[in-house]
Amino acid sequence: MNLISIKSDKGSSIDNVFYANKTLSRLKGLLGQSSLTMQQGLLIAPCNSVHTLGMKFDIDVIFLDKNNKVVKIKTSVKPARMTSCFSSKKVLELASGSAEYNNISIGDLLSW
Numbered sequence: 001m002n003l004i005s006i007k008s009d010k011g012s013s014i015d016n017v018f019y020a021n022k023t024l025s026r027l028k029g030l031l032g033q034s035s036l037t038m039q040q041g042l043l044i045a046p047c048n049s050v051h052t053l054g055m056k057f058d059i060d061v062i063f064l065d066k067n068n069k070v071v072k073i074k075t076s077v078k079p080a081r082m083t084s085c086f087s088s089k090k091v092l093e094l095a096s097g098s099a100e101y102n103n104i105s106i107g108d109l110l111s112w
Contacts, residue, residue: 001025006043006092009109012102014094017041017112029093030055036095038102043112047091049084052077058096062104063088070108073099 001018016039020026026044030036031054044050050061056079063072063085072085076096092110094102104110 004043004112006041006110006112008102008104009111010103012104014041014098014102015039017043017092019112020044030059033057036098038095038098041092041094041098043090043092045090048086048088049082050091050093051082052079055079060094060096060099062092062094062099064090064092064110068110070104070106070110073104073106075099 001020004017004019005013005015006017007013020042030042035057058076058078061074061077061083062070065071065087066089071088074083077083
């Protein structure tokens, strides 16, 4: 997995995001992680649904369209849950509370 920095069109940034764009890294996701800081995350592509089976902490899930526009945000997704957005092409997983902390909202454009 590559390490990237994600920036929003509003100026906020998340500096330590792993980019999971290969099959094995997409399958593993955040499994095995005990936590994330507000400046860490996982970008999964292609992806339009995620699960938190086997996870040990809540996450915020940000769904992006083909142009990297935020189309849906699910906050504080608890372990052993599933969420999806079929129009999404990528998913950004963050620590619970990070979407608000980083001022990310629906309609924002993200870049890396």
